[in-house]
Amino acid sequence: MITIWGRLNSHNVKKVVWAAVEAEVEWQRNDIGGPFGYTDDYLAMNPNRLVPAIEDSGVQGGFCLWESNAILRYIADAYAPQLWSGTPDQRADADRWMDWQFAFADAQRAVFLQMVRVPAEERDKAKVEAGIKATNAMMAILEDRLGKSEWLSGEQFGIADIPMGTYAHTWLALGLDRIAAPNIRAWYARLNERAGYQYVTIPLT
Ligand SMILES: N[C@@H](CCC(=O)N[C@@H](CS)C(=O)NCC(=O)O)C(=O)O
Missing domain, CATH: 1.20.1050.10 (Glutathione S-transferase Yfyf (Class Pi); Chain A, domain 2)
Incomplete structure (x- = not known):
């Protein structure tokens, strides 16, 4: 399961949600950033005070990643290599x-x-x-x-x-x-x- 953090009206969050759908990976999204503000837990995961970030619970111990295009490459590499072949x-x-x-x-x-x-x-x-x-x-x-x-x-x-x-x-x-x-x-x-x-x-x- 990939948890996506970020308000959906953000271009960079939209990119990640779209990629998760294309990769047919199980995902969920939580609003954060902009009018939703930030929590300490989120800032511990992404200290940039920006969205998006993801957490992949399929990786042992959980894997957190920020930077939207790095997230797209990760999703393709991990779940849908045909998307970057x-x-x-x-x-x-x-x-x-x-x-x-x-x-x-x-x-x-x-x-x-x-x-x-x-x-x-x-x-x-x-x-x-x-x-x-x-x-x-x-x-x-x-x-x-x-x-x-x-x-x-x-x-x-x-x-x-x-x-x-x-x-x-x-x-x-x-x-x-x-x-x-x-x-x-x-x-x-x-x-x-x-x-x-x-x-x-x-x-x-
Ligand atoms: N290079 C970063 C840029 C992230 C970024 O600028 N996100 C904007 C939204 S598109 C943001 O977090 N703005 C502040 C906020 O929403 O609180 C990425 O691609 O993830």
């Missing part, structure tokens, strides 16, 4: 998009906060415009990549699709001026058919 170069090619997601998160953070958590009349237009520009520039790179194969993981779906698959939903759902992105939209349609993606597409809060 291939030769070292194929795995690395997929893996890069997992790290790249953190740069995208930086580009999208301010515009996300402005559009989702700041009332319309108080929004900082400069931050919104800068976020639109920065995310469009990065999505042009993703668009080009998705013209080469159906999945960021290669010829089949894998964990490399999960980080950007999560952030792409937000990018589309924010409803701002976006580049035309037919490859991203086709990939998004495929992601919507995946088990577990419904945990990603909940309303943005």
Whole structure:
């Protein structure tokens, strides 16, 4: 049993829940972080005061892990190797998009906060415009990549699709001026058919 700690409106928690569903591992989730605050027990497990963290009771003595993309790799290695398979170069090619997601998160953070958590009349237009520009520039790179194969993981779906698959939903759902992105939209349609993606597409809060 994998216990996932973290509020579900967090992008990084959504990623882990989705991966657990894809891996068909038994899992449960407990709210923590954001408005739920933190407990001393949680902070002993993850001193970063961030979500997510997991505990895998299937490992003798229990195994705790934080850092969402490390958790995705662990879940794949331990329970679903088909989600991160291939030769070292194929795995690395997929893996890069997992790290790249953190740069995208930086580009999208301010515009996300402005559009989702700041009332319309108080929004900082400069931050919104800068976020639109920065995310469009990065999505042009993703668009080009998705013209080469159906999945960021290669010829089949894998964990490399999960980080950007999560952030792409937000990018589309924010409803701002976006580049035309037919490859991203086709990939998004495929992601919507995946088990577990419904945990990603909940309303943005
Ligand atoms: N690199 C970390 C980042 C974790 C992170 O920034 N989590 C955010 C939510 S997406 C958080 O915990 N914010 C504070 C909170 O929710 O209390 C990871 O991928 O796990």
